[in-house]
Amino acid sequence: MRIRCSRVLITGGGSGIGKAVARRFLADGLKVTLLGRHQEKLDAARTELNNENVFTLQGDVSKVKEIPGYLEAAANMMGGLDGLVNNAGILLPSERGWEPWDITEQEWDQMIGINLKGAFFFMRDAVDFMLASGVKRGNVLNISSNASCMDITGPYGVSKFSLLKLTRALAKRFAPSGIIINGIAPGATATPIIRHYCRDENAPYARHAIGRFIKPGEIAELAAYLMSDFGEIICGHTVVADGGDQSAIL
Numbered sequence: 118m119r120i121r122c123s124r125v126l127i128t129g130g131g132s133g134i135g136k137a138v139a140r141r142f143l144a145d146g147l148k149v150t151l152l153g154r155h156q157e158k159l160d161a162a163r164t165e166l167n168n169e170n171v172f173t174l175q176g177d178v179s180k181v182k183e184i185p186g187y188l189e190a191a192a193n194m195m196g197g198l199d200g201l202v203n204n205a206g207i208l209l210p211s212e213r214g215w216e217p218w219d220i221t222e223q224e225w226d227q228m229i230g231i232n233l234k235g236a237f238f239f240m241r242d243a244v245d246f247m248l249a250s251g252v253k254r255g256n257v258l259n260i261s262s263n264a265s266c267m268d269i270t271g272p273y274g275v276s277k278f279s280l281l282k283l284t285r286a287l288a289k290r291f292a293p294s295g296i297i298i299n300g301i302a303p304g305a306t307a308t309p310i311i312r313h314y315c316r317d318e319n320a321p322y323a324r325h326a327i328g329r330f331i332k333p334g335e336i337a338e339l340a341a342y343l344m345s346d347f348g349e350i351i352c353g354h355t356v357v358a359d360g361g362d363q364s365a366i367l
């Protein structure tokens with residue numbers, strides 16, 4: 118199995134799923150740029166990954182005007198750019214509920230700004246950048262969530278379901294130009310974002326039919342597949358990897 122691209126920007130690459138994808142891609146000799154808001158998190162990830170092919174870039178995906186500059190900077194560091202893992206995302210603080218009145222306007226704007234607006238403009242601008250720089254075989258992988266398969270009131274489910282639709286639409290538009298766009302909708306994966314209910318990745322987790330949490334490295338294997346030559350025939354779909362989550366209705 119050969120990954121189609123070789124120089125990949127991973128938003129939210131300083132932790133969790135993004136860092137695991139970086140580790141998987143580095144094992145195949147790819148170059149990766151990890152982008153996130155906190156430089157110390159990026160530095161720690163680079164130290165942990167311990168590979169000369171890791172680059173870091175401090176940035177915020179919700180700052181849409183900055184995105185072309187992030188792409189340019191990543192391409193300068195890696196000697197080009199032919200892949201994007203559109204992974205940065207946030208979840209509401211654990212103590213808040215999922216009822217309509219649990220969300221504030223500020224939280225709505227922040228989550229939609231990062232999870233949806235940032236993801237859309239990053240995908241659009243990355244495709245533009247790749248095509249303008251002559252890339253003939255490029256990839257985008259959007260990290261959605263199996264929250265898109267649930268009736269969740271509030272912006273998280275909305276943002277992730279919308280990303281799934283954008284994945285489909287843009288994939289059809291750009292596959293003829295050689296840019297393959299796919300998505301993953303993970304279930305509960307042992308990363309910092311769910312630290313409020315997953316303190317031990319080996320703990321039992323009854324909501325998943327498989328009885329356990331998903332490991333970030335398992336999502337990374339699927340990412341490698343979807344961004345490989347084999348992933349071309351998936352084109353535009355978001356693969357749900359949620360261990361048979363009992364709460365999912367789709």
Ligand SMILES: NC(=O)c1ccc[n+]([C@@H]2O[C@H](COP(=O)([O-])OP(=O)(O)OC[C@H]3O[C@@H](n4cnc5c(N)ncnc54)[C@H](OP(=O)(O)O)[C@@H]3O)[C@@H](O)[C@H]2O)c1
Pocket residue numbers: 128129130131132133134135152153154155156158176177178179204205206207208231235260261262263264302303304305306307308309310311
């Ligand atoms: N873990 C799960 O159970 C699960 C399930 C379904 C979907 N997902 C999705 O998977 C993706 C990765 O999450 P994760 O589980 O790996 O959790 P994580 O470790 O918290 O990773 C999220 C990353 O996104 C970065 N980030 C957040 N806001 C950003 C912004 N505005 N600009 C740039 N980077 C930003 C964070 O770094 P900074 O704070 O330094 O910016 C962090 O490195 C998210 O989109 C999440 O919604 C996770």
